[in-house]
Amino acid sequence: MSGYPRQLEILIKELTKLPGVGEKSAQRLAFHILDKDEDQVDALAQSMVNAKRQLKHCSVCGNLTDSDPCAICSDPGRRKDQICVVETPRDLMAMERIREYKGTYHVLYGVISPMDGIGPEDINLKSLIKRLQGQDVEEVIIATNPTIQGEATAMYISKLLNPAGIKVSRIAHGIPVGSDLEFADEVTLLKSFEGRRTI
Numbered sequence: 001m002s003g004y005p006r007q008l009e010i011l012i013k014e015l016t017k018l019p020g021v022g023e024k025s026a027q028r029l030a031f032h033i034l035d036k037d038e039d040q041v042d043a044l045a046q047s048m049v050n051a052k053r054q055l056k057h058c059s060v061c062g063n064l065t066d067s068d069p070c071a072i073c074s075d076p077g078r079r080k081d082q083i084c085v086v087e088t089p090r091d092l093m094a095m096e097r098i099r100e101y102k103g104t105y106h107v108l109y110g111v112i113s114p115m116d117g118i119g120p121e122d123i124n125l126k127s128l129i130k131r132l133q134g135q136d137v138e139e140v141i142i143a144t145n146p147t148i149q150g151e152a153t154a155m156y157i158s159k160l161l162n163p164a165g166i167k168v169s170r171i172a173h174g175i176p177v178g179s180d181l182e183f184a185d186e187v188t189l190l191k192s193f194e195g196r197r198t199i
Helices: 006-015 023-035 039-054 091-096 124-133 148-164 186-194
Strands: 080-085 104-109 139-142 167-170
Touching: 006 023, 039 186, 080 091, 080 148, 091 104, 091 186, 104 124, 124 148, 148 167
Parallel strands: 080 104, 080 139, 139 167
Antiparallel strands: none
16 A cells, blocks of 8 residues: 555555455545545544444343343334344344344344354353243244354254243245345345244
């Protein structure tokens, strides 16, 4: 990046740390930011700082929220007897886009991956078990991504919950194997959700 002023180099370097942003994209973003009014740049910077400082994890489901419990968990219109287990808050938002699911969620913040040294104790499973002991849940819908790790996590949860007599289902595989929920369109998600099966 020779030829750029030092502060611009620092900005570009920081932007390349964002997922999916290579050096060329970072350069475009940096110049875009520099073209904006100072008030707009301040607003962008402040919104990032505020999000980082003010968002927290819901004490019930683990979703990102600015109030605890989150809006979904505190919604009296939601079915408390149905919990959809997802990997990330992005996956939760993807499921919400279909506007058909009326239950609650549980965010794992990862999947079991022995190759990466991630076991059941490294994801948000303990709080799910605690939730299931504290309320009458009829069905747990597992909506982990259709990857090897997602499937392994789904099978682990199923084996963990089946002895308790809780129905455990898995969303159908209308979603291509190897892709993530957050990138699926609403129709594919809806079909996957409607075609879920007990495991």
